[in-house]
Amino acid sequence: MRSTKLNLLPKKYLIKTGDVDHGDWNFKPFLGIIMKARFRLIIRMLAKKSKGHLLEIGYGSGVFLPELAKHAHNIYGIDIHDKHNEVAEKLLEYNVKAELVSGGAEKMIWEDNSFDSIVAVSALEFVSDLEAVCLEVKRTLRPNGSFMLVTPGKSPILDFGFNLLTGKSAKKDFEDRREIVMPMLLKHFEIKQELTYPKYGSSILKLYTGLELKPKDV
DSSP states (O other): OOOOOOOOOOGGGOOOOSTTOOGGGGGSTTHHHHHHHHHHHHHHHHTTSOOOEEEEESOTTSTTHHHHHTTOSEEEEEESSSOHHHHHHHHHHTTOOOEEEESOTTSOSSOTTOEEEEEEESOGGGOSOHHHHHHHHHHHEEEEEEEEEEEEOOOHHHHHHHHHHHSOOHHHHHTTTHHHHHHHHHHHEEEEEEEEESSSSOGGGOOEEEEEEEEOOO
16 A cells, blocks of 8 residues: 555554554554554545545544545534543634534434535444444434445454554454444445455455445335
């Protein structure tokens, strides 16, 4: 994958918003390369799209929002933590304006057809009701809009590497939710584009899969 420079929220602006918010990992040697690969998958899918209203589900500390702001006229975010105002203030210090709310993506405050693009980076594995999230994405996405997401791979080799690099347990963090992501997504959406990182190699070594989806016709 071409190593394009990403405009991430600098480490000094990051606020720890929860146990699975690891925005600082993007700035660590080697681990940061892997973490930023997720964002590059999203940017490749956004590259040729017209700017509009963009929502990020699970924005965490807002680390990806400065880059997403380059691809949208208006930026929105939803996350279950209660530090949305603090994150928005830090983003403003970095000259990025975003409308952030606290809440689950299972029930969102926005009206039907609100967004041209909805983005989720390693977030769907943590939601309480994935089908409800899918229905809300379909409701709030505009006609011809795209749902773009990155989901992590699953294999003993990948989980061992994750533990080696981070000291964290993928099994503990994700439980069995990785297994239900793809079947549920394919129930509600059609794949417009699929990217992987690394691009080549065995499926058991695919760290991330990026998908651009469109709602299935009812």
